[in-house]
Amino acid sequence: xxxxxxxxxxxxxxxxxxxxxxxxxxxxxxxxxxxxxxxxxxxxxxxxxxxxxxxxxxxxxxxxxxxxxxxxxxxxxxxxxxxxxxxxxxxxxxxxxxxxxxxxxxxxxxxxxxxxxx
Amino acid sequence: xxxxxxxxxxxxxxxxxxxxxxxxxxxxxxxxxxxxxxxxxxxxxxxxxxxxxxxxxxxxxxxxxxxxxxxxxxxxxxxxxxxxxxxxxxxxxxxxxxxxxxxxxxxxxxxxxxxxxxxxxxxxxxxxxxxxxxxxxxxxxxxxxxxxxxxxxxxxxxxxxxxxxxxxxxxxxxxxxxxxxxxxxxxxxxxxxxxxxxxxxxxxxxxxxxxxxxxxxxxxxxxxxxxxxxxxxxxxxxxxxxxxxxxxxxxxxxxxxxxxxxxxxxxxxxxxxxxxxxxxxxxxxxxxxxxxxxxxxxxxxxxxxxxxxxxxxxxxxxxxxxxxxxxxxxxxxxxxxxxxxxxxxxxxxxxxxxxxxxxxxxxxxxxxxxxxxxxxxxxxxxxxxxxxxxxxxxxxxxxxxxxxxxxxxxxxxxxxxxxxxxxxxxxxxxxxxxxxxxxxxxxxxxxxxxxxxxxxxxxxxxxxxxxxxxxxxxxxxxxxxxxxxxxxxxxx
Numbered sequence: 001x002x003x004x005x006x007x008x009x010x011x012x013x014x015x016x017x018x019x020x021x022x023x024x025x026x027x028x029x030x031x032x033x034x035x036x037x038x039x040x041x042x043x044x045x046x047x048x049x050x051x052x053x054x055x056x057x058x059x060x061x062x063x064x065x066x067x068x069x070x071x072x073x074x075x076x077x078x079x080x081x082x083x084x085x086x087x088x089x090x091x092x093x094x095x096x097x098x099x100x101x102x103x104x105x106x107x108x109x110x111x112x113x114x115x116x117x118x
Numbered sequence: 119x120x121x122x123x124x125x126x127x128x129x130x131x132x133x134x135x136x137x138x139x140x141x142x143x144x145x146x147x148x149x150x151x152x153x154x155x156x157x158x159x160x161x162x163x164x165x166x167x168x169x170x171x172x173x174x175x176x177x178x179x180x181x182x183x184x185x186x187x188x189x190x191x192x193x194x195x196x197x198x199x200x201x202x203x204x205x206x207x208x209x210x211x212x213x214x215x216x217x218x219x220x221x222x223x224x225x226x227x228x229x230x231x232x233x234x235x236x237x238x239x240x241x242x243x244x245x246x247x248x249x250x251x252x253x254x255x256x257x258x259x260x261x262x263x264x265x266x267x268x269x270x271x272x273x274x275x276x277x278x279x280x281x282x283x284x285x286x287x288x289x290x291x292x293x294x295x296x297x298x299x300x301x302x303x304x305x306x307x308x309x310x311x312x313x314x315x316x317x318x319x320x321x322x323x324x325x326x327x328x329x330x331x332x333x334x335x336x337x338x339x340x341x342x343x344x345x346x347x348x349x350x351x352x353x354x355x356x357x358x359x360x361x362x363x364x365x366x367x368x369x370x371x372x373x374x375x376x377x378x379x380x381x382x383x384x385x386x387x388x389x390x391x392x393x394x395x396x397x398x399x400x401x402x403x404x405x406x407x408x409x410x411x412x413x414x415x416x417x418x419x420x421x422x423x424x425x426x427x428x429x430x431x432x433x434x435x436x437x438x439x440x441x442x443x444x445x446x447x448x449x450x451x452x453x454x455x456x457x458x459x460x461x462x463x464x465x466x467x468x469x470x471x472x473x474x475x476x477x478x479x480x481x482x483x484x485x486x487x488x489x490x491x492x493x494x495x496x497x498x499x500x501x502x503x504x505x506x507x508x509x510x511x512x513x514x515x516x517x518x519x520x521x522x523x524x525x526x527x528x529x530x531x532x533x534x535x536x537x538x539x540x541x542x543x544x545x546x547x548x549x550x551x552x553x554x555x556x557x558x559x560x561x562x563x564x565x566x567x568x569x570x571x572x573x574x575x576x577x578x579x580x581x582x583x584x585x586x587x588x589x590x591x592x593x594x595x596x597x598x599x600x601x602x603x604x605x606x607x608x609x610x
Contacts, residue, residue, distance in 0.1 A: 020289075040288070043296055073302065079251075086262055094269055098278060102274060
């Protein structure tokens with residue numbers, strides 16, 4: 001029960017590992033950015049999970065409700081989402097310019113062009 | 119006005135950044151940025167003075183009392199870091215206009231200053247805030263502008279270096295974010311002082327242990343601690359020359375600040391040094407960094423690469439001092455933060471002058487430069503001697519205190535290894551000096567003249583500071599000891 005009850009944390013861990021694995025294993029620059037996105041998303045879900053109180057509602061003052069979920073992590077993660085978008089945008093912009101000057105977005109080919117011998 | 123200094127420190131460069139977009143003329147934007155940076159320097163001086171007289175300053179953002187509102191907190195450690203950052207920024211900016219006029223197209227120069235000020239605001243924010251989530255936000259502001267600044271470097275290698283830094287830097291920052299989330303989960307607070315009070319209750323849980331581990335890995339990535347330094351050599355070597363001088367002197371110092379701030383103030387000294395084997399870990403990695411960094415530096419043909427690898431080694435010294443976990447060790451580390459900022463900004467600024475005059479910074483281009491650019495090369499020699507740790511330079515002071523702290527701890531082998539590491543520094547500095555002074559310029563090379571005053575003035579302010587603080591240590595030592603005492607006073 002304990003394990004199933006914490007299912008959203010398991011999703012977080014799974015996404016985190018998938019994201020990190022993609023960043024390490026993929027040679028394509030865009031796929032790396034996708035991996036980075038998944039990795040960051042796992043942290044967003046983690047924060048949202050932390051704020052959820054079972055049976056709690058949105059934090060609106062009303063007579064009928066006494067238990068509220070914590071809204072602060074949600075607000076925090078809005079900021080982190082914005083940061084994530086900025087990172088992705090910057091990464092993709094860099095890839096465009098890398099493609100223009102190297103003619104490739106494969107890590108191995110770029111490294112070969114920088115160090116022709118090895 | 120004076121009570122608002124902690125927020126002004128951050129908000130002045132932050133608001134000035136977009137204003138650069140309006141001013142299009144490069145020379146005007148440069149003057150504007152220089153003024154803003156100089157203003158920040160004055161603010162940090164005033165803050166330091168206040169902190170030294172009356173202790174840590176707490177500023178409630180928007181009048182909301184902490185721990186509900188965001189608190190800006192400037193204590194001895196923050197004030198010293200703020201002073202170092204704004205000083206280096208202002209001095210480096212003096213040479214910036216001349217340097218980037220050759221390296222960056224005119225239409226993009228005002229964008230360069232926007233990013234520069236954003237980066238400055240970011241690192242100043244990290245150092246002044248007392249809220250852990252604010253730390254993450256400012257960390258990302260500074261990192262994102264750093265990636266873009268590096269990509270402005272000439273040549274396509276700058277793009278690739280920037281991309282690699284973006285991937286690793288984001289992983290590091292996200293690790294810190296996870297750590298903050300785990301701490302919030304257990305304590306329900308984001309305020310550093312509040313966290314420090316609430317963490318001991320839950321310190322035994324595995325969640326806090328995980329938070330601590332995530333933080334250490336994340337900050338080590340940002341710190342470029344060996345072996346997590348792989349992003350640094352290329353990112354710094356291919357960035358615009360003045361940016362290298364600014365980053366090398368400030369960026370890693372801010373990461374070190376975060377390490378000290380979290381381990382001493384937030385987690386508390388006893389927790390930090392007892393849960394993870396932090397001491398052997400950082401001592402081992404620090405010593406490895408010293409030797410691996412210096413040994414790699416010896417074989418570099420690009421002098422920018424050479425000095426970046428030497429930075430990897432210098433980060434090793436910083437971490438070794440930190441790992442001792444004694445007030446003396448921390449004093450040595452803080453002295454070295456101050457001194458290393460002076461050395462590396464002087465050296466990289468001198469390289470910027472060489473690149474301005476010669477066009478590149480390969481070792482072969484330095485042939486005969488000792489006679490053609492005597493003042494610039496003399497500054498490189500001063501910086502190089504300081505890296506080695508020759509008496510009468512700042513490098514000697516920090517090495518001396520580091521060795522003394524190691525001996526006081528009974529760590530004789532460490533003290534010997536620190537001295538041996540300095541011998542490696544002789545090897546790489548000597549190669550450069552020999553080429554510059556004792557070999558004739560290649561016949562086909564164009565004759566080179568001395569760098570313009572825009573470079574020489576800031577360069578010799580820094581080189582002079584290298585010598586001055588190597589002789590008169592009262593100010594730097596007094597500050598380092600005050601910081602060290604305040605940190606150990608909070609968590610005995």
